[in-house]
Structure formats: C-alpha cells, structure tokens
Amino acid sequence: MPWIYIYEDNINKKSSTKYMEEQVISISEIIDAVKKRWKIIALTTVLATVVSGIFSFFIISPTYEASTKIFIGKEGAESEGYNSSDVSMYQNLIKTYSELIKTKDLVNKAIDNSQYDLSVNNVLNGITVNTLTGTQILQISYQSKSPSIAKNILESITNEFITKAEELVPNGNVKILESVELPKNPVAPNKTMNIAIAFILGMMVGFGIVFLLEYLDNTYKNKEQLEKDLDIPVLGVIPMSDLD
Structure with missing residues (x-):
C-alpha cells in the first residue's frame, strides 16, 4: 500500500538535492537490493554460462x-x-x-x-x-x-x-x-575455463544491472530513507488507498 509522508519543510530544494547526491549506500541496503532483484543476477549468470557452454561444445571447432x-x-x-x-x-x-x-x-x-x-x-x-x-x-x-x-x-x-x-x-x-605423434586431445577451446569465466562475468553483469536499477530508483520505501536523505524528521504517515 502506498504511503504519504508528512514532514516539516525547513530546507530548500538545493539542500535536498545535495543530500540525495551525497548519500552513501550501506551494506544492508546492498543486501536488500540483491535480495529484491536476485532473479536478475541468476538470469544473467545462467544465460552467460549456457551461451558459453554452447559455443565451447558445439560451435567453436577444436584445435x-x-x-x-x-x-x-x-x-x-x-x-x-x-x-x-x-x-x-x-x-x-x-x-x-x-x-x-x-x-x-x-x-x-x-x-x-x-x-x-x-x-x-x-x-x-x-x-x-x-x-x-x-x-x-x-x-x-x-x-x-x-x-x-x-x-x-x-x-x-x-x-x-x-x-x-x-x-x-x-x-x-x-x-x-x-617424433611427431598424432594429437588425441584438443588444446583449444578450454571448455572448463570458458564456462568458469562466463559464469563470473554473468554474475558481475547481473550485480551491475541490480546496482544500476537501485541507483535509478529515486522512490522512498520507508520513512527512515526520507529522514536520512532530507535530514528532517517525519511528522506523520498517512496510508493511501487505491482509487478506481
């Protein structure tokens, strides 16, 4: 349910913007962001790993x-x-x-x-x-x-x-x-290495997308965020009901 926060307007907009730009993300906020969008990380990791496996096993010719x-x-x-x-x-x-x-x-x-x-x-x-x-x-x-x-x-x-x-x-x-012998095992591609690298890169891309979405999300989820960013106390909270 959406909420309306009532606070004392004792700072100007420039000061508010400054606080927003200088905010520091805490470890708990990072954990919350990851928990909220963990599916994105899982999707990019699995996708990168699968694509790497397909290329390594079926597309790239062995050398x-x-x-x-x-x-x-x-x-x-x-x-x-x-x-x-x-x-x-x-x-x-x-x-x-x-x-x-x-x-x-x-x-x-x-x-x-x-x-x-x-x-x-x-x-x-x-x-x-x-x-x-x-x-x-x-x-x-x-x-x-x-x-x-x-x-x-x-x-x-x-x-x-x-x-x-x-x-x-x-x-x-x-x-x-x-003497020259007939090679039995290919030297490339290194399938295990390729898949491991793709797994790590996919995970990094997933974390990057999560942090980017979190950075672009400028909505307030609770009164604590509002008080922290604006450095003013919240006087009251009014719940909003959906209107037809």
Missing part, C-alpha cells in the same frame, strides 16, 4: 597441436666432445634455425611435399618455435583444426628444415629427439 623436439649439434661430438665455444656457437645458431623454420620458402616447400591445399600464411600462423633455455634443443609445434593435418604438416616442415639446416651448416648434426 589440435602436434609437436617435436630437435637437437642441434655438430658431427663427431660423441667422440670429440664440446668445448665452451662450441656450446655457445650452437646455442646462438639455434636462434638462426628458429627463424629458418618460419621462412615462407621452407613452409611452401613443406606444404607441397605434404600435398595439402593450405596457404603459406595460415601454416605460418600455426607454427610455434621455442628454444629450451640453456640447451641445444628446439621445440616445434603446429596447430590445426585437424589432428592428421597437424601431424603431417609438422613432419613435412621438420624434414624440410633438416634438409635446409644441413645445407647451411654441412658439419652440423640435426637430430629428431621426439
């Missing part, structure tokens, strides 16, 4: 990653061993090899050998080359929507790289330490 590890050294190292200058040289040479793997000519030749109809730029975007710190090992990875394409393209790139590396450094020793 597979194949990888291999290659050792960069010199011929006869098993018998002669390495001195400090050799280790330093080959560690620096790895940086050159890292750039060699991602050259367009090498990738184009690897695509031709694999007999896949792929563009050079798309393959280059899927290649990742990492140098394992303090070692003479290169880790090469390739991502694709197809596990078989990921495996076969990376094998072709690796073989072409070994050929080019031997041409550049004839006395070098490039060995495959880890």
Whole structure:
C-alpha cells in the first residue's frame, strides 16, 4: 500500500538535492537490493554460462597441436666432445634455425611435399618455435583444426628444415629427439575455463544491472530513507488507498 509522508519543510530544494547526491549506500541496503532483484543476477549468470557452454561444445571447432623436439649439434661430438665455444656457437645458431623454420620458402616447400591445399600464411600462423633455455634443443609445434593435418604438416616442415639446416651448416648434426605423434586431445577451446569465466562475468553483469536499477530508483520505501536523505524528521504517515 502506498504511503504519504508528512514532514516539516525547513530546507530548500538545493539542500535536498545535495543530500540525495551525497548519500552513501550501506551494506544492508546492498543486501536488500540483491535480495529484491536476485532473479536478475541468476538470469544473467545462467544465460552467460549456457551461451558459453554452447559455443565451447558445439560451435567453436577444436584445435589440435602436434609437436617435436630437435637437437642441434655438430658431427663427431660423441667422440670429440664440446668445448665452451662450441656450446655457445650452437646455442646462438639455434636462434638462426628458429627463424629458418618460419621462412615462407621452407613452409611452401613443406606444404607441397605434404600435398595439402593450405596457404603459406595460415601454416605460418600455426607454427610455434621455442628454444629450451640453456640447451641445444628446439621445440616445434603446429596447430590445426585437424589432428592428421597437424601431424603431417609438422613432419613435412621438420624434414624440410633438416634438409635446409644441413645445407647451411654441412658439419652440423640435426637430430629428431621426439617424433611427431598424432594429437588425441584438443588444446583449444578450454571448455572448463570458458564456462568458469562466463559464469563470473554473468554474475558481475547481473550485480551491475541490480546496482544500476537501485541507483535509478529515486522512490522512498520507508520513512527512515526520507529522514536520512532530507535530514528532517517525519511528522506523520498517512496510508493511501487505491482509487478506481
């Protein structure tokens, strides 16, 4: 039932507006706002979670990653061993090899050998080359929507790289330490992470909407709010009945 509040008008409108603008929301008011509009929070949270789940499981295509590890050294190292200058040289040479793997000519030749109809730029975007710190090992990875394409393209790139590396450094020793295997599990999308993030974002959006609606609601629900905002006592309360 609506109410009419009767109070002593001993302040001007400017003062009243100032009190309204400078009011501070208490914890109890926040709790009351959440209790009153909890359905909005629940709706946005569930909606965001469901949409994220649909995209993660049914719309976004999974991405597979194949990888291999290659050792960069010199011929006869098993018998002669390495001195400090050799280790330093080959560690620096790895940086050159890292750039060699991602050259367009090498990738184009690897695509031709694999007999896949792929563009050079798309393959280059899927290649990742990492140098394992303090070692003479290169880790090469390739991502694709197809596990078989990921495996076969990376094998072709690796073989072409070994050929080019031997041409550049004839006395070098490039060995495959880890063969390319057919990837079984996708690396993306991370379904659990996507759903968790969507759950949190949906909840945050719901709270934001609730606080916005509460901020825009300038009606008084009880005499305590009126006394707090206007800093004047309420003299009486008259109930209003609905009129036809």
